[in-house]
Amino acid sequence: METATYDPNGLLAGDKTPLQRAITLLSGQDLERGALLGRVSVGAASSAVKAGGNTGGGTLTLDATTPVLAGAKTGIYAVRCILAPGANGGTFEVTDPDGFVIASDLRVGATFANDIKFAIADVGTDFALGDGFDVTVAAADKYVLSLAAATDGSQVPCAVLAIDCDASAGDKSTTAFFSGEFDAAKMTFGTGHTAASAEAAFRKNNVPIAVRTLP
Known part of the structure; x- marks a missing residue:
């Protein structure tokens, strides 16, 4: 029997509990839960x-x-x-x-x-x-809001921010979803990304994340 996941803003669009992992959000960002993230490599x-x-x-x-x-x-x-x-x-x-x-x-x-x-x-x-x-x-291993025109690896979306995180003053430890289904209307997309482009990137790179456009 699965345990329900607390979903404060209706971000989750599926029944299964998504996989969360600890990450470091790069300094200079203040992002809300649901932000589409890319990894700065x-x-x-x-x-x-x-x-x-x-x-x-x-x-x-x-x-x-x-x-x-x-x-x-x-x-x-x-x-x-x-x-x-x-x-x-x-x-x-x-x-x-x-x-x-x-x-x-x-x-x-x-x-x-x-x-x-x-x-x-x-x-x-x-x-x-x-x-x-x-x-x-x-080399780097930090996460930012994914922008399509980035050149540091983060242009490829790979995760969804799990909780609000203010890293304005410096790198911040937080958590992100690396699997699951998410409501596009509750997500934040960086410049150049849409629900469709994010979904296409996840499929291309075999990332077990689905972006749903709900009725």
Whole structure:
């Protein structure tokens, strides 16, 4: 015999008790029960001169707005000078965290935008062969209101917030539903998502959540 689940706002649309799990809601959000959530799996990016330092005095600057692009992997992207022609130049190769070369013709002064976005500038002493930088994309495991245009993994809906949660002042521990049937009229959808798009995403990714439009 199943035990009835307390349902304060009529969010639940099925008879079975949905599965709940503890999550961390990312700082800066104040969401109500029923918010459609996505998991942030890709965190911030940071850059540093490669181990051992460089001969050249040039810099790598991550894009101020979107340093991490859609499809980015977590781990270290290696950026290395493979051709040093002399004054104010250089050609770089970019290798992703899995060891795949994703660029082999990046010139000093050009903007690179594939998984990560940055530009290399010549400053002072010219680059030498083997000079380079490491760009680290951190892993994350936090949840936000799912927005269709997000690029950090949270664009894919995967859960429904189980209780009101105010994380305005910092990350907050709370709970979310990872299975069950829910009334679309009681849910909050982020920009670009609808009941239909959420339902389609759950089906595509084999998430046992159903979004119902009730009469």
